[in-house]
Amino acid sequence: MQGKPWAGQRFIGPGDMEGIGHPATRARDTLRETKMNFDLTDEQRQIRDTFARFCDERIAPQAAALDEARAFPRALFQELADLGFFGMRYPEDVGGSGLALTEFALALAEIARGSMSLAGAVAMQSLMGTKFLHMLGNADILERLFKPALRGEKIGAICMTEPNAGSDLDSIATTAKKVDGGYVISGQKTWITSAPLADFFTVFAKAGEEKKLTIFLVERSFKGLIVGREIHKMGVWALPTSEVAFDECFVPDSHRLSQAEGDGEGHLRKTLAEIRIITGAMGLGVAQAALDEAVRYAAERKQFGKPINRYQAIQFKLAEMATDLEAAKHLVYYAAWLRDAGRPHHKEAAMAKLNATEAAARICDQAARVLASYGYAMEYPVQRYLRDVRFTLIGGGTSEILKLIIAKEVSS
Ligand SMILES: Cc1cc2nc3c(=O)[nH]c(=O)nc-3n(C[C@H](O)[C@H](O)[C@H](O)COP(=O)(O)OP(=O)(O)OC[C@H]3O[C@@H](n4cnc5c(N)ncnc54)[C@H](O)[C@@H]3O)c2cc1C
Numbered sequence: 001m002q003g004k005p006w007a008g009q010r011f012i013g014p015g016d017m018e019g020i021g022h023p024a025t026r027a028r029d030t031l032r033e034t035k036m037n038f039d040l041t042d043e044q045r046q047i048r049d050t051f052a053r054f055c056d057e058r059i060a061p062q063a064a065a066l067d068e069a070r071a072f073p074r075a076l077f078q079e080l081a082d083l084g085f086f087g088m089r090y091p092e093d094v095g096g097s098g099l100a101l102t103e104f105a106l107a108l109a110e111i112a113r114g115s116m117s118l119a120g121a122v123a124m125q126s127l128m129g130t131k132f133l134h135m136l137g138n139a140d141i142l143e144r145l146f147k148p149a150l151r152g153e154k155i156g157a158i159c160m161t162e163p164n165a166g167s168d169l170d171s172i173a174t175t176a177k178k179v180d181g182g183y184v185i186s187g188q189k190t191w192i193t194s195a196p197l198a199d200f201f202t203v204f205a206k207a208g209e210e211k212k213l214t215i216f217l218v219e220r221s222f223k224g225l226i227v228g229r230e231i232h233k234m235g236v237w238a239l240p241t242s243e244v245a246f247d248e249c250f251v252p253d254s255h256r257l258s259q260a261e262g263d264g265e266g267h268l269r270k271t272l273a274e275i276r277i278i279t280g281a282m283g284l285g286v287a288q289a290a291l292d293e294a295v296r297y298a299a300e301r302k303q304f305g306k307p308i309n310r311y312q313a314i315q316f317k318l319a320e321m322a323t324d325l326e327a328a329k330h331l332v333y334y335a336a337w338l339r340d341a342g343r344p345h346h347k348e349a350a351m352a353k354l355n356a357t358e359a360a361a362r363i364c365d366q367a368a369r370v371l372a373s374y375g376y377a378m379e380y381p382v383q384r385y386l387r388d389v390r391f392t393l394i395g396g397g398t399s400e401i402l403k404l405i406i407a408k409e410v411s412s
Pocket residue numbers: 157158159160161165166167168190191192193194233236241391394395396397398399400401404
């Protein structure tokens with residue numbers, strides 16, 4: 001019992017159960033006691049603490065200026081590459097560190113606590129911007145593009161969304177027509193993160209007789225690739241997002257990442273849970289920042305002769321925000337743990353994303369109320385959290401789409 005949190009307490013320790021109940025029940029309880037463990041491993045704690053320090057010392061002090069500059073956070077992006085962040089989810093033989101999703105989510109949440117723009121940029125680089133190159137690319141693509149991307153030397157983007165195809169990827173209209181030695185891609189994409197700087201683009205286009213989703217790799221130098229208008233956004237100002245067009249862009253056969261025409265949806269499905277869990281983790285980060293700021297401000301701000309955190313109305317807000325966040329954390333890390341353990345996790349990943357991002361949006365809203373006029377002032381960070389958190393409600397599936405997925409899972 002020594003060292004256990006329940007040691008010495010009455011009525012709640014396993015010792016209190018001795019001699020009670022059927023032996024089989026007792027055996028099950030013992031098993032449950034050893035299996036249920038909310039502790040992080042030493043390695044996970046070390047990773048979280050490393051990125052927490054990086055957030056406090058490197059990201060947070062620059063976050064407001066980066067946002068104001070509306071420029072891609074290149075220097076911090078490189079520092080995270082040097083820390084090995086982009087390779088966390090890839091095996092050692094390609095330059096990664098082979099870490100689990102839980103570790104990645106812990107690190108990403110800390111980055112998002114400092115800057116959602118940076119978190120969006122580095123999440124794109126470590127997951128969707130590079131994933132299909134690693135899964136499906138040939139040796140040349142791995143050497144020339146993928147490995148340098150893990151070192152931060154090249155930037156990757158993913159092109160799925162189109163003006164008339166958002167949640168509904170079946171209505172993608174970009175086509176890839178087979179020609180001698182490759183394909184000709186024609187179409188229009190929009191909302192492409194990091195596009196103004198990207199060196200390569202993973203593109204979803206319809207190919208084959210059945211016109212099904214197929215994945216291609218387009219390099220920046222390819223003729224017919226046009227990075228168009230930058231989209232001015234409500235939030236994540238330091239994360240450039242652009243339109244991208246393909247004007248009869250020739251792509252050699254070596255750059256059809258899909259093993260067969262039409263297998264794109266299957267490959268995408270393998271990554272969706274991961275995207276949802278990490279988007280949930282980004283929600284946790286910005287929510288933590290908003291809660292921290294609300295707690296700090298409520299202790300300092302005095303009205304009617306007392307700090308406002310002495311008023312129950314404010315205390316209730318802080319309590320609700322903290323509880324919302326704690327619950328969201330548990331579901332995000334539970335979903336990540338399920339995935340790492342190789343167990344079914346699609347429903348929990350959708351729930352984790354839905355719950356964490358909606359909770360984060362509520363928490364940022366409540367933080368703005370605690371700060372009142374200062375929550376509305378540009379020199380305080382809460383307005384940024386309030387704007388940035390909305391990004392997490394959209395990317396990785398909107399709340400409505402996630403509810404459809406969850407309803408289907410629970411009804412099947
Ligand atoms: C900052 C930012 C960065 C992005 N980066 C990228 C990127 O790098 N690459 C990329 O490809 N895309 C990117 N996207 C696009 C993003 O993936 C899409 O915005 C998202 O898929 C939703 O599509 P939509 O905005 O067209 O909304 P729509 O799909 O048009 O949805 C509009 C509304 O209708 C609801 N709705 C839609 N269908 C249903 C249904 N069947 N039942 C109930 N409700 C429904 C939605 O929930 C939503 O409320 C980015 C978006 C943002 C905001």
